[in-house]
Amino acid sequence: MTDDQALVSRIIGGDRQAFKVLIKQHEKLVAHMIGRLVKNKEEREELCQDVFVKVYDRIGEFNFKSRLSTWIATIAYRQAINFMRKHKMPLTDIPEDDSFSAYFVAGENPESIVSDQDMDGVVSRLVDLLPPQYKVVLTLYHLDGLSYPEIGEATGMPEGTVKNYLFRARSILKEKVKQYLGKEAWP
Amino acid sequence: MAMTNDEDLQMKVEAGQAFNTDQADVRAYQQVFESLKKEPDFVLPSAFADNVLKRITKGKSSLTGEYIWLSLGVVIMLLGLILAFVYAGLKIDLSLLKGASGMKGIFAFGIIFTVFLHWLDRRFLKHTHTAG
Numbered sequence: 198m199t200d201d202q203a204l205v206s207r208i209i210g211g212d213r214q215a216f217k218v219l220i221k222q223h224e225k226l227v228a229h230m231i232g233r234l235v236k237n238k239e240e241r242e243e244l245c246q247d248v249f250v251k252v253y254d255r256i257g258e259f260n261f262k263s264r265l266s267t268w269i270a271t272i273a274y275r276q277a278i279n280f281m282r283k284h285k286m287p288l289t290d291i292p293e294d295d296s297f298s299a300y301f302v303a304g305e306n307p308e309s310i311v312s313d314q315d316m317d318g319v320v321s322r323l324v325d326l327l328p329p330q331y332k333v334v335l336t337l338y339h340l341d342g343l344s345y346p347e348i349g350e351a352t353g354m355p356e357g358t359v360k361n362y363l364f365r366a367r368s369i370l371k372e373k374v375k376q377y378l379g380k381e382a383w384p
Numbered sequence: 385m386a387m388t389n390d391e392d393l394q395m396k397v398e399a400g401q402a403f404n405t406d407q408a409d410v411r412a413y414q415q416v417f418e419s420l421k422k423e424p425d426f427v428l429p430s431a432f433a434d435n436v437l438k439r440i441t442k443g444k445s446s447l448t449g450e451y452i453w454l455s456l457g458v459v460i461m462l463l464g465l466i467l468a469f470v471y472a473g474l475k476i477d478l479s480l481l482k483g484a485s486g487m488k489g490i491f492a493f494g495i496i497f498t499v500f501l502h503w504l505d506r507r508f509l510k511h512t513h514t515a516g
Contacts, residue, residue: 216437216440217433220432220433224428230429232424232426233424238426242427242432245428246435246436250440253440297419316419317419318421321419335420339422340423355507370420371416374415374416375411376410378412
């Protein structure tokens with residue numbers, strides 16, 4: 198029996214401490230996803246709680262075909278997307294061609310980014326400006342260490358799309374950072 | 385499918401195989417990969433797990449409470465109805481329904497109109513409320 202199976206069995210058996218362990222193990226994953234997609238500070242923690250309440254309610258449906266973290270990421274992603282739809286936040290499709298990348302790279306950087314001295318902060322703010330789909334794949338891949346198929350499963354995107362979004366998002370960020378580093382070198 | 389230079393560069397930087405830091409693209413990619421691994425500002429409070437457990441416990445107990453009150457209400461209502469019939473000596477008279485049997489059209493209109501109002505309510509009023 199895997200660790201996930203043992204933990205889930207204990208939770209189904211009514212062990213609250215086991216669920217607390219599950220929360221501790223996955224709260225960063227959920228916070229990364231919600232924190233990246235939802236900018237309303239007051240709503241973030243409540244949304245993270247909603248995710249774990251859903252996990253608790255549906256834990257009996259988990260079929261062990263994927264890792265527990267992937268299943269929880271799926272619930273967190275859907276929760277965030279539902280929240281965004283409810284609050285009329287933009288969730289438009291990204292064009293297949295490079296028009297978005299060109300538009301984004303050519304756009305002026307906001308003052309908050311230009312004046313930021315910390316490079317990590319600059320990249321983080323740039324990520325905030327990207328479409329939600331890009332933010333999600335970047336976060337799940339780089340922060341949470343999910344593989345392409347796992348990201349595909351969590352978001353419902355085909356594996357090829359995940360790879361494509363990841364490549365394009367990093368490429369856009371690289372161009373922006375290049376502009377920034379260029380200005381830093383030649384003030 | 386052929387890999388572009390940029391894709392190849394991303395793979396090399398990720399694998400730590402791109403060493404030419406004089407190249408602007410390499411430097412920029414290294415910065416991007418490094419920054420993407422940094423923890424974001426949003427961190428959950430230390431009591432987060434306890435807060436979730438409290439919410440689950442509270443939700444369950446309030447739901448149980450609601451079921452108890454609902455059941456109690458139904459039982460009291462039925463008891464009251466039976467007592468009313470027994471003490472007041474009431475008898476059920478269905479002659480009113482016989483009289484109403486000739487007005488099927490009005491009843492049908494009433495049902496359709498009510499369903500239509502509910503549809504309008506769901507379609508416009510509730511939607512407007514949640515969106516705001």
